[in-house]
Amino acid sequence: MLDVQFLLLIALSSAAPVKRNACTFLYPKATFSGDFTSLVAAGSLRSEIPITVINTNVSTVSQDVLTTIVQSYEDGDDVFTADYLETIFISSSAPGATLDPSATSYLESLNISHVFVDARISMARYNTLPVSTVSSPDIDNIPSGPYLALIDGAKVSLASVFLLYPDTYRDFLFGAYDSNDGDSTHNSVGVFHPKMWDPPMAGWRVAIKDLFDIKGLQTSGGSQAWAYITPIANETAPSIQRILDLGGVLRYWIFHETSSGCERHLWPAPLPRSYELGESPSSGWCHDTAGVFSRDPYKWIAFSKAWYEPTLFQPPNITGLSPLEVPDTLAFPQTIIYPTDYLPLNNSAAEVILQNFITNLTTIFNMTVKTLNLSETVQSINATEEAPFINSLIYLTSVPLGVINTWSAWDAIGSVLTSTWAALFDGRFPPIDPARCPGWKSFNTTRYSPSAYANALVAKNAAVEWWETSFQPTTSASCSENIFLYDIGTGGFPSYRELGLNGHPNTSFLAVKPLGAEITGANICPVYGCADFTVPIGQVPYRSHVAFHEEMVPLTVNMVVRRGCDFMLLNMIEKLADHGVLKAVETGKTAF
Numbered sequence: 169m170l171d172v173q174f175l176l177l178i179a180l181s182s183a184a185p186v187k188r189n190a191c192t193f194l195y196p197k198a199t200f201s202g203d204f205t206s207l208v209a210a211g212s213l214r215s216e217i218p219i220t221v222i223n224t225n226v227s228t229v230s231q232d233v234l235t236t237i238v239q240s241y242e243d244g245d246d247v248f249t250a251d252y253l254e255t256i257f258i259s260s261s262a263p264g265a266t267l268d269p270s271a272t273s274y275l276e277s278l279n280i281s282h283v284f285v286d287a288r289i290s291m292a293r294y295n296t297l298p299v300s301t302v303s304s305p306d307i308d309n310i311p312s313g314p315y316l317a318l319i320d321g322a323k324v325s326l327a328s329v330f331l332l333y334p335d336t337y338r339d340f341l342f343g344a345y346d347s348n349d350g351d352s353t354h355n356s357v358g359v360f361h362p363k364m365w366d367p368p369m370a371g372w373r374v375a376i377k378d379l380f381d382i383k384g385l386q387t388s389g390g391s392q393a394w395a396y397i398t399p400i401a402n403e404t405a406p407s408i409q410r411i412l413d414l415g416g417v418l419r420y421w422i423f424h425e426t427s428s429g430c431e432r433h434l435w436p437a438p439l440p441r442s443y444e445l446g447e448s449p450s451s452g453w454c455h456d457t458a459g460v461f462s463r464d465p466y467k468w469i470a471f472s473k474a475w476y477e478p479t480l481f482q483p484p485n486i487t488g489l490s491p492l493e494v495p496d497t498l499a500f501p502q503t504i505i506y507p508t509d510y511l512p513l514n515n516s517a518a519e520v521i522l523q524n525f526i527t528n529l530t531t532i533f534n535m536t537v538k539t540l541n542l543s544e545t546v547q548s549i550n551a552t553e554e555a556p557f558i559n560s561l562i563y564l565t566s567v568p569l570g571v572i573n574t575w576s577a578w579d580a581i582g583s584v585l586t587s588t589w590a591a592l593f594d595g596r597f598p599p600i601d602p603a604r605c606p607g608w609k610s611f612n613t614t615r616y617s618p619s620a621y622a623n624a625l626v627a628k629n630a631a632v633e634w635w636e637t638s639f640q641p642t643t644s645a646s647c648s649e650n651i652f653l654y655d656i657g658t659g660g661f662p663s664y665r666e667l668g669l670n671g672h673p674n675t676s677f678l679a680v681k682p683l684g685a686e687i688t689g690a691n692i693c694p695v696y697g698c699a700d701f702t703v704p705i706g707q708v709p710y711r712s713h714v715a716f717h718e719e720m721v722p723l724t725v726n727m728v729v730r731r732g733c734d735f736m737l738l739n740m741i742e743k744l745a746d747h748g749v750l751k752a753v754e755t756g757k758t759a760f
């Protein structure tokens with residue numbers, strides 16, 4: 169019997185990744201030891217060899233058991249290929265497990281180079297199978313799936329394998345992977361992590377916007393100047409640590425993009441963002457804008473519910489609002505608000521899809537549709553002495569919201585960046601995005617100051633109070649009496665990355681302010697603190713000015729509910745997915 173011991177390896181950040189083919193990289197993950205020197209010397213075992221780890225709990229390991237497991241890897245893990253069956257590690261947690269004759273002859277038929285078998289398993293007779301038995305108290309804990317075995321004398325290292333997709337749109341700054349140091353430090357390289365099979369959310373791949381610190385990586389916020397003056401993160405942001413704690417695997421580091429919509433769907437895309445479900449949660453969850461995108465409604469819901477936990481809620485002394493409570497309730501809204509200043513969609517073919525969606529909502533949830541003009545509704549509020557601005561969406565957006573956004577960005581980033589850059593470069597102004605340049609060049613400390621910020625929180629609270637009392641109240645039957653629909657997108661028309669192409673008829677931009685509306689739809693929830701989720705509901709054809717061919721543009725709708733009704737809305741979306749009204753979207757040229 170071989171003396172085998174498992175331990176976690178500390179991946180050396182200087183160690184060059186092994187590249188096995190065009191798209192696979194490998195990193196050390198776990199090791200076991202034993203004397204394989206003679207096998208390697210005799211040429212019966214290569215020193216670098218793909219391996220598949222199979223963990224089961226059945227007592228009779230038969231051909232059926234093995235083929236079912238292998239098939240589940242083939243179906244469920246895009247990293248796995250039959251090449252990893254060159255060697256196999258088999259273990260079973262069932263007492264007295266056996267590998268029966270059908271299993272041994274199956275393994276022989278696969279021409280496997282070597283089989284490492286858990287010493288607790290007794291094996292049926294076999295002829296030519298090269299077998300080593302291994303034992304270890306930790307044998308049950310090796311995550312199943314594909315690895316690269318690196319055989320070095322008496323030690324076998326199991327290296328994680330990653331599959332790298334080409335980033336056709338150059339959406340991502342760089343890939344990142346867990347260094348396996350047991351301390352959540354990440355290294356940057358263009359790799360993915362293999363899917364792990366054990367805990368429910370383990371191995372879920374998560375791309376992170378380049379605004380959140382991850383220990384070991386450079387945060388840039390989309391700014392090379394900020395990256396220049398900011399050290400590599402030495403701590404992971406709490407909201408990201410929560411994802412790691414839940415077993416999520418950080419995969420990509422998203423570039424914080426400033427471009428508007430574009431023809432992403434001309435090429436198969438690894439992550440076509442325009443098609444995804446996305447959310448801007450209630451004001452006061454962590455940082456207001458921390459949201460999640462996913463192609464699959466169920467994964468999105470599971471992730472969001474696990475992620476949005478009370479310890480990450482911002483307290484009232486930060487938000488200026490009443491404490492955030494997020495009940496997991498089925499108290500659905502009874503009314504759909506169809507705002508005439510934001511709808512219908514300009515593309516009449518897209519409006520048909522929206523109307524079908526609304527019909528589905530009314531049928532499934534027994535809701536009634538009410539049309540109203542939000543701009544007019546707000547204008548008609550009787551202003552009070554304490555809040556004379558309460559009926560002006562333009563004021564609420566430009567003053568309180570403007571101050572909250574501008575002051576917090578300046579306080580955390582702008583003041584540090586401009587002063588540090590000036591000190592480093594003889595008084596020079598840093599190279600920054602044109603959107604921030606004018607405001608930061610000569611920052612107005614009268615308009616934007618800690619006291620202006622405090623006043624802005626009071627004004628925002630007055631607006632939120634109105635919304636929650638008069639517009640989207642909680643009732644005995646509903647978390648949010650109504651659900652408000654609008655389009656944050658392009659009205660069902662394409663929006664091109666190349667600005668000039670949007671001069672054509674039937675093109676648009678993202679988040680435009682419709683004629684007659686006082687503010688953009690995208691600004692409603694930043695003013696009123698509501699939860700605003702974007703869901704894909706279909707697609708419509710258009711004639712592309714780039715490909716000169718008919719293409720499909722995905723269509724989304726925004727669903728808005730009162731602050732704190734996030735989980736109720738997720739439950740609603742789950743029911744819509746159960747009824748087939750919402751579906752996971754595909755990658756590639758088209759969403760559906």
Ligand SMILES: *[C@@H]1O[C@H](CO)[C@@H](O)[C@H](O)[C@H]1NC(C)=O
Nearest residue numbers: 223224225226261262365366
């Ligand atoms: C064996 O594993 C299967 C699949 O993971 C699981 O459903 C089952 O409960 C396990 N049985 C035992 C006895 O642990």
Ligand SMILES: *[C@@H]1O[C@H](CO)[C@@H](O)[C@H](O)[C@H]1NC(C)=O
Nearest residue numbers: 250274275276277278279280
């Ligand atoms: C195993 O090897 C034999 C002889 O080289 C070959 O005929 C057979 O196709 C191989 N089987 C597999 C599954 O590769």
Ligand SMILES: *[C@@H]1O[C@H](CO)[C@@H](O)[C@H](O)[C@H]1NC(C)=O
Nearest residue numbers: 383398399400401402403404
């Ligand atoms: C990270 O670095 C900052 C600034 O250098 C320091 O104040 C902080 O204590 C460090 N945190 C850890 C966990 O090392």
Ligand SMILES: *[C@@H]1O[C@H](CO)[C@@H](O)[C@H](O)[C@H]1NC(C)=O
Nearest residue numbers: 482483484485486487488491
């Ligand atoms: C907010 O209140 C908490 C206690 O609830 C306190 O720990 C924290 O320092 C306060 N933050 C600010 C910014 O006042």
Ligand SMILES: *[C@@H]1O[C@H](CO)[C@@H](O)[C@H](O)[C@H]1NC(C)=O
Nearest residue numbers: 513514515516517518673674
């Ligand atoms: C623009 O779209 C509308 C449908 O919303 C259609 O009636 C019209 O013909 C289109 N115009 C052009 C120039 O494609």
Ligand SMILES: *[C@@H]1O[C@H](CO)[C@@H](O)[C@H](O)[C@H]1NC(C)=O
Nearest residue numbers: 524525527528531747748749
């Ligand atoms: C949704 O609406 C479409 C079009 O009206 C209809 O065909 C479909 O059956 C509806 N689905 C549900 C679940 O009501």
Ligand SMILES: *[C@@H]1O[C@H](CO)[C@@H](O)[C@H](O)[C@H]1NC(C)=O
Nearest residue numbers: 502503530531533534535536
């Ligand atoms: C649907 O809602 C109406 C009130 O809008 C109510 O009278 C009716 O009983 C409800 N139907 C069902 C099946 O719940």
Ligand SMILES: *[C@@H]1O[C@H](CO)[C@@H](O)[C@H](O)[C@H]1NC(C)=O
Nearest residue numbers: 508509541543544547684685
């Ligand atoms: C909505 O109300 C605003 C403000 O009163 C008005 O300017 C606009 O024309 C209205 N839009 C519609 C579609 O009624």
Ligand SMILES: *[C@@H]1O[C@H](CO)[C@@H](O)[C@H](O)[C@H]1NC(C)=O
Nearest residue numbers: 545546547548549550551638
């Ligand atoms: C505003 O006040 C007027 C006069 O008191 C009243 O008629 C109207 O209903 C009030 N409007 C709202 C929205 O409360």
Ligand SMILES: *[C@@H]1O[C@H](CO)[C@@H](O)[C@H](O)[C@H]1NC(C)=O
Nearest residue numbers: 610611612613614615616620
């Ligand atoms: C700065 O803001 C104050 C208050 O809003 C305004 O009166 C002043 O004109 C602004 N100064 C500049 C230089 O824009």
Ligand SMILES: *[C@@H]1O[C@H](CO)[C@@H](O)[C@H](O)[C@H]1NC(C)=O
Nearest residue numbers: 514658659676680681682683
């Ligand atoms: C829809 O058309 C109107 C009128 O041309 C325009 O004001 C509005 O911006 C368009 N909406 C979108 C989303 O393109």
